[in-house]
Amino acid sequence: MELADRVAVVTGGGNGIGEAMCRRFSSEGASVAVVDLDGDAARRVSGEVGGLWFRADVSSETDTRAVVDEVEDRLGPIDLYCANAGIGMEGGVETSDADWQRIWEINFMSHVYAARAVLPGMLARGEGYLLHTASAAGLLTNLGAAAYSVTKHAVVALAEWMQITYGDRGLRVSALCPQFVFTELLDDLLPTGMMTMARQVGLSADQVAGAVVEGLRAESFLILPHPEVSEYFAYKAGDYDRWLQGMRRLQGRLGIEMPSP
Secondary structure (H helix, E strand, C coil): CCCCCCEEEEECCCCHHHHHHHHHHHHCCCEEEEEECCHHHHHHHHHHHCCEEEECCCCCHHHHHHHHHHHHHHCCCCCEEEECCCCCCCECCCCCHHHHHHHHHHHHHHHHHHHHHHHHHHHHHCCEEEEEECCHHHCCCCCCEHHHHHHHHHHHHHHHHHHHHHHHHCEEEEEECCCCECCHHHHHHCCHHHHHHHHHHCECHHHHHHHHHHHHHHCCCEECCCCHHHHHHHHHHHCHHHHHHHHHHHHHHHCCCCCCC
16 A cells, blocks of 8 residues: 555554654655544644544544544545554553453454444445554563553454455455564563663664555555564464473563462
8 A cells, every 4th residue: 555645544643653653654645633542642743744633542432433434524535544552561360350451442442443433434445454553462472461462462363354354355454563662652561671672672663654654565464663573473383382481481581570360
């Protein structure tokens, strides 16, 4: 997909990767709708890219449908919907039920709500693009962050299913799976022991947005701003047990300990 003259919606567009995508999409000639729970941030980014802005809760199907309806009323059919909003959360299975439900609704169900809202129109037109921001954690795992890892795996699975199910009807789907990106979310996710590693290989949000544009142009299912993630993923698939052993050793070296349930 080339972005010129396209209509794009970006959730979580008020900061981080979402903000960087809004700026880059606009520079490529797209009309951008910026969606964020922080309405002031969405309005600020929208003012800079000349698009629409919405304060909306992506974990609400009602909010999601309202955004889609208004964007299509004002800008026309949505060509690209970027389900990007998400939260981080450290902890293991001891994480409270309320927090498990909260991250599930934001990190996963928001993608389901987005698909329900835009798929009918895209399939009727025979074209449309869904970009799901997952994470390298959705292909591998995030040490010390069970709920985040689980929800990001679910996003990759949903994106994969939709590409298989609707790919022959004109739908294109990509799963964005970066590793470490220098955003506020990074601080919410990483145990102290992993920050040194993150600083060594981390990318800026702008670099990720650039990778997204290239991935959309190539219509790649997996968009991997950190190319090494492909190698890790292949290694995991080739010898799952050995990969698990290696991850346990890494966890030990980093001093990551989970409390007992």
